[in-house]
Structures are given as C-alpha cells and as structure tokens.
Amino acid sequence: MSEDEVARAKALARILGMTLSDLIRTLLQMPTSSVGEGGNLIVIDRVTALKLSREMRRWGHHYNQAVHALNPIAYYLRANDMDTSDVLEELDRTSARLAAMQPGIEALRCEAEAISERSIAGIGR
Structure with missing residues (x-):
C-alpha cells in the first residue's frame, strides 16, 4: 500500500x-x-436501511392500491358495463392514490441520492 x-x-x-x-x-x-474494478461500495447503516425498507413497503402498498383501483375499470370496460362518468370517477380515485405515492417516492429518491453522494470527508478518492 x-x-x-x-x-x-x-x-x-x-x-x-x-x-x-x-x-x-x-x-x-x-x-x-x-469488490470490483472502479466500483464504489456504499455501506448503509441499519437506521437508514430500515427507513428505506419502510418507505419501499409504503410505496409498494400505494402502488398495489392504485393497481387494484384500475382493475375494476378494466373489467367493467371490457364488459361494457361502465359509462363515462363511472370511468372518470374511478380514474380520479386512482389518480388520488397515485398522488399519495409521490411524497414517499420523493423521500425515497432523496434518501437514495444522499446515500450515493455521501463520502467521508478527506477519505474519498
């Protein structure tokens, strides 16, 4: 060395x-x-890993809710049992669920960016 x-x-x-x-x-x-050529290893502490894991679960929950809300729309549209106002109402409901995901997505994105940009002062290459 x-x-x-x-x-x-x-x-x-x-x-x-x-x-x-x-x-x-x-x-x-x-x-x-x-350990690879030119690769950077990022070590995440348990607290941060738990935060990311919890946020990913929340994000997955919201995503599943949005998909479940879209399923009846697709079903009734295929069966021609849904009129325009019903479709719009369901789409609004789904849109609200997707919008509810945004804060979690943003928090997760920010946390991931912060982790990837962190370096120990004076230790980095």
Missing part, C-alpha cells in the same frame, strides 16, 4: 472508531462480488 492509502485507511478507521486491524478484518469479510 502507498503511504497515502495507509493514511486514508487509518483516517477511516479513526472516523469509524475502529483499529486499523478491525477495519481490515471487516473489509476482508465483504463478499468478493462487491
């Missing part, structure tokens, strides 16, 4: 509250598939 790489490793270990040996042991436990 170069002197610069050793200094970066020591700084990272210090920031993480680890010894250099503990840092190296932790890195050695990573799956080989996660």
Whole structure:
C-alpha cells in the first residue's frame, strides 16, 4: 500500500472508531462480488436501511392500491358495463392514490441520492 492509502485507511478507521486491524478484518469479510474494478461500495447503516425498507413497503402498498383501483375499470370496460362518468370517477380515485405515492417516492429518491453522494470527508478518492 502507498503511504497515502495507509493514511486514508487509518483516517477511516479513526472516523469509524475502529483499529486499523478491525477495519481490515471487516473489509476482508465483504463478499468478493462487491469488490470490483472502479466500483464504489456504499455501506448503509441499519437506521437508514430500515427507513428505506419502510418507505419501499409504503410505496409498494400505494402502488398495489392504485393497481387494484384500475382493475375494476378494466373489467367493467371490457364488459361494457361502465359509462363515462363511472370511468372518470374511478380514474380520479386512482389518480388520488397515485398522488399519495409521490411524497414517499420523493423521500425515497432523496434518501437514495444522499446515500450515493455521501463520502467521508478527506477519505474519498
């Protein structure tokens, strides 16, 4: 390792509250598939992972609600049992459910962007 790489490793270990040996042991436990040429590994803490997971579940719930709202529209349209006002009413209801997804989608997008843009000051390449 170069002197610069050793200094970066020591700084990272210090920031993480680890010894250099503990840092190296932790890195050695990573799956080989996660270490690629030119790739960046992003480590997410448990709190952030739980937030993302919870938001993804919420997003999935809203998505399922929207799809379920569209199913009767498609069914009744195929059977010619629905008039224009009924279709518009169902579409408005579905639109509202999709709009309810937007805050969650935006929060998830922002969190994912923040994670991908984070770097430890002074440690990045």
